[in-house]
Amino acid sequence: MNRDWRVVLARRLLLVAAGGLLLGLVTGYYGWSMALCVALYLAWVLAQLVRLHAWLKRQDFHEPPPESNGLWGEVFDSLYRQQRQHQQARAALQAIIDRAQESTAALKEAVIVMDRHGNLEWCNNAAQQLLGLTQGDAGQPVTNLVRHPAFKDYYDRGRYQDPLELASPINARLRLQFTLTRFGNNEHLMLVRDVTRLHLLEQMRKDFVANVSHELRTPLTVISGYLETLLAHSDSLEPRWLKPLQRMEQQSERMKHLLEDLLLLAKLEATAHSANAQPVAVAPLLQLIRRDAQSLSADKAHQIELEADPLLWLKGSEAELRSAFSNLVFNAVKYTPAGGHIQIRWWGDEHGAHLSVRDDGIGIEPRHLPRLTERFYRVDSSRASHTGGTGLGLAIVKHVLLRHQGRLDVESAPGEGSRFSCHFPPHQLAEPGMPACDTREADPTK
Structure with a gap:
């Protein structure tokens, strides 16, 4: 039964005082009798403190606390109740963890849990079958256990929106898909699927x-x-x-x-990277594309403006880059009404190199933007028949950029035109092979 500790303490002090008075009545020394009773009570209190300290020092929380009476009995009873609640909560939590690990271990996909430093904490049985990992590898960096430059680059880059596909490190015939997710205190959860059949x-x-x-x-x-x-x-x-x-x-x-x-x-x-990684002068390439776009524009009299940094070169295939950039520019010409304005800009900053193609054409509804790079995807079939496109242009752009470590961003709204932007990382830049003239030029139609 829980009682107020103040009442218990008051009763114990009254008993000490009564004992002192009774002993003083017998001996005739009231002061010494009272002091002796208080000293005995303090000695008992210190003995209870020593018992509590010894119990805490053992750190065996399965052992119940010592038994006592009075105020210390209330203290030990409270500790015992908290100990029981803690044990019950810990048992329930452990049951949940065990059930989660059992269900995760039964998955066909490999599940790997990493700490904030990228070290292995836990993995299921499928991780051993697909990657060769075991619980004995705990504490080691996963980038050392999955030895592949593409995986290390994927982990270090920190952008996990798209999965990574690699061959299994223990069986080259297996094709695996890696997906990383952050959780908690910058810890990582990695899911690895066998996508050999899909591949x-x-x-x-x-x-x-x-x-x-x-x-x-x-x-x-x-x-x-x-x-x-x-x-x-x-x-x-x-x-x-x-x-x-x-x-x-x-x-x-x-x-x-x-x-x-x-x-x-x-x-x-056919390949993930461009086989022809040569320095490419992008500014003169864009000049040629602009001239072809003016010819394509013909009687539509588009105002096509080009602004390009002549000292900003890329590593890659000139033919592939020409195909990608021309697709973006020609699309702008096709879907911009007569007399419209098209701006081509090529520049660099601390994040790498960037190409943007902006137009004030008919624009695209937001619901279509995520699917623009799919093969044969049509925003409007009537537009395709009018322009004569194949429906593969943006798919080609996407794959060219992937082969050059780049990415494509699209901003558009109906009636407000579109902006297609290509972004290349700093390590994809190349030193200029020769100086070139400034390609900033005015449109002759202005």
């Missing part, structure tokens, strides 16, 4: 598209050749056949561009 299916799709595209080139070339010959002698044809032949030639040209884009995309997907 094989994706590879089959790529091979099928590449093979079909390659095989279609020959019959398409024959068809285009005959159409060109017939149109060259259109004077000898009946007038009713002229328009169908012209439409057939337009569609064969569109099909030719589609096959070229499919083959280029298959080539880009």
Whole structure:
């Protein structure tokens, strides 16, 4: 039963005083009797303190506290109740942890828990099958256990929005997908999935598209050749056949561009990095693209402005970069009304190099932005038929940027135009091979 400690203390002090008075009545020395009783009480209190200190020093919290009476009995009873509550809460928490570990250990995906320094804390059974990790590796840096430069770069970069795909370090035939998530005090949780089957299916799709595209080139070339010959002698044809032949030639040209884009995309997907890592002068490349864009604009009279740093070069493939940058600029021309303004800007800062293509065209609704780089994704099918695009341009841009360690950002709103921005990290920059003239130039249409 819980009682107020003040009442218990008052009763004990009254007993000490009564004992002193009684002993003084017997001996006739009231002062010494009272002092003796107080001293005995203090000695008992000190003895209880020593018992409490000894119990705490043992640090065995499964052992109940000492028994006593009075105020110290209340203290020891309170400690015992708290000890029982703590044991019950700890048992319940341990049961939850055990159940979580048992369920996690049964997963087919590898689960790895790392501390804030990147050291292994815990892993399940699948981590041993997929990565060769064991509980005995606890305390070691995971970047030392999963030895791959791409994984270390992925971990150190700190941007985990997109997963990383690598071959298993213990079985090269397995393809694994790594996903990192931060939690707690900058600790990390890593989930590793076996995506070998998906990888094989994706590879089959790529091979099928590449093979079909390659095989279609020959019959398409024959068809285009005959159409060109017939149109060259259109004077000898009946007038009713002229328009169908012209439409057939337009569609064969569109099909030719589609096959070229499919083959280029298959080539880009074949490897993760550009094989031709040469210094590329971006400013003169953008000048050529701007001239081609002016020709494409024709009677639309777009105002195309170029501002580029001539001393800012990139490492990579000039052909791939030309394909990506021209797709962005030509798209701006296609989807900007006549007389519109298009701004191309190439600059650098402490974060790397950046290319932006801004237009004041028709714009794109926000719901379409996440899917723009998907193959054949159409914001509006009528727009595709009007512009004659293949639907692969932004997919090509995405893969070129990935091969050059870059990323694509898109900002757009209906009626407010669009801005496509390419960002390259500092280590992707190259030293200029030769000085170039300033490419800031005025638009001749102004």
